Amino acid sequence: MITLARMAVMKRFGTMAAALLLAPFCGMSHGEDWPHWNGVRRNGTSAEKGLLQKWPEGGPALKWRVDKLGGGDSAPSVANGKIYGMGSREGKEIVWALAEKDGKVLWTTPLGETYAQRMPQSKEGPGCTPTVDGERIYVLGMGGNLACLSNASGKIEWQKNLTKEFAGQIPMWSYRESPLVDGDKVIVTPGGPKATMVALNKLTGATIWESKLEEAAAANPAPMPAGGRGGFGRFGAGSTAGYASAIPVEFEGERQYVQLTAKALIGVSAKDGKVLWRYNAPANRNGIACSSPIYLDGQVFAASAYGAGGGLAKLTREADGKINAKEVYFTNKMQNHHGGMVITDGCLYGANGGNEGGALICLDFQTGKVLWDKRGDKKVAKGSIALADGRIYYRQESGTVVLVEPNKEKYIEQGRFEQADRSNSPAWAHPVIANGKLYIRDQGLLFCHDIQGK
DSSP, X not given: OOOHHHHHHHHHHOHHHHHHHTHHHHTTSSOOOBOSTTTTTTSSEEOOXXXXXXXXXXXXXXXXXXXXXXXXXXXXEEETTEEEEEEEETTEEEEEEEETTTOOEEEEEEEEEOOOOSSSTTTTSOOOOOEEETTEEEEEOTTSEEEEEETTTOOEEEEEEHHHHHOOOOOTTOOOOOOEEETTEEEEOOOSSSOSEEEEETTTOOEEEEEOGGGGTTSSOOOOOTTOOSOOOTXXXXXOOOSOOOEEEEETTEEEEEEEOSSOEEEEETTTOOEEEEEOTTSOTTOOOOSOOEXXXXXXXXXXXXXXXXXXXXXXXXXXXXXXXXXXXXXXXXXXXXXXXXXXXXEEEEEEXXXXXXXXXXXXXXXXXXXXXXXXXGGGBSEEEEEETTEEEEEETTSEEEEEXXXXXXXXXXXXXXXXXXXXXXXXXXXXXXXXXXXXXXXXXXXXXXXXXX
């Protein structure tokens, strides 16, 4: 039950900010929503308790399924009894809402014509997970159409196009970002010469600030070692936008937004958009940055594939007040493509490998030391990840879903199942855990599995 005090906080700061402020309370209840990309804390981790610790043969029971939702790789968001997602259907890019109870379609809203992506991979539809904030939701289409909709009716409240409004330059595989809503602001990454990132008023769409990565060209320029990590190649040429989604960070009393762009990992002031620091190493030479960074105790980790890897940077405030991002370590053993990473008990888990394939790996978060690596084991191939109630939910690109018990000594599996009616596309939508349910998206299909402990 939400107390009056908690309601007051939510009214003042907005749903997302309140969720972050009230995170310590979440573990007191069994259920937890998944209101936007990567869950309440935007780190792929849920505070939900009371979930199955081991799956029966064939996996957890299927509660319901819905089809014909439209193509796309976006994971759903779950909040206030509803499920939200995006898709491409009948030549239109759409946003849809379902009833959490049974998957019944509540409304469907077209945003405009489907964006015709040149590259074949993931061209079926959007990759954005809708962001739920109070009475509104926020989505970003493949061609840069940013929209605010009523979550009750699906009515479009306002729309902005990142290419028209901010000279945004669409990445090769289109825009895949999930908007960040923080307080009164919506944060997105147009990636053009005018604005790398922007903050808009969430109620009106009016511009609050614009931020350019070039402004930080001299700030913490990480050296390019022989063999080269970091860079900006032919696939990202022209756009500083990658495909990752920004996270909010509070460091020494100053709020900032951390984003892995096509060129570098950066921290941007929430107040005015000033680029506070940059760390080049996690960006690859092709400019293909997909996984969101992770923040923990004054340190930021980010990674990409295509010959790069992952780096941990420690944030420090200098005597002159400026923030410096100093590399703690860099490892090519976490070339995380787009499956994401999670941290638990001092360990970093995620898939290491790009187009060539890969596998689940466990690193010591503070040192980068490999604790175990499942490369070569075809049963635990490259995939996407989420964490809840002491278990890792790992969805392989083949569609196989695995339940893993985190352990720094060895890989421990507690169940697996094969998704029914697999499409011919790679299973790239991340698994989502909300209120005792596991959601698996496969293009136009959405499966809801019951994972509540008995």
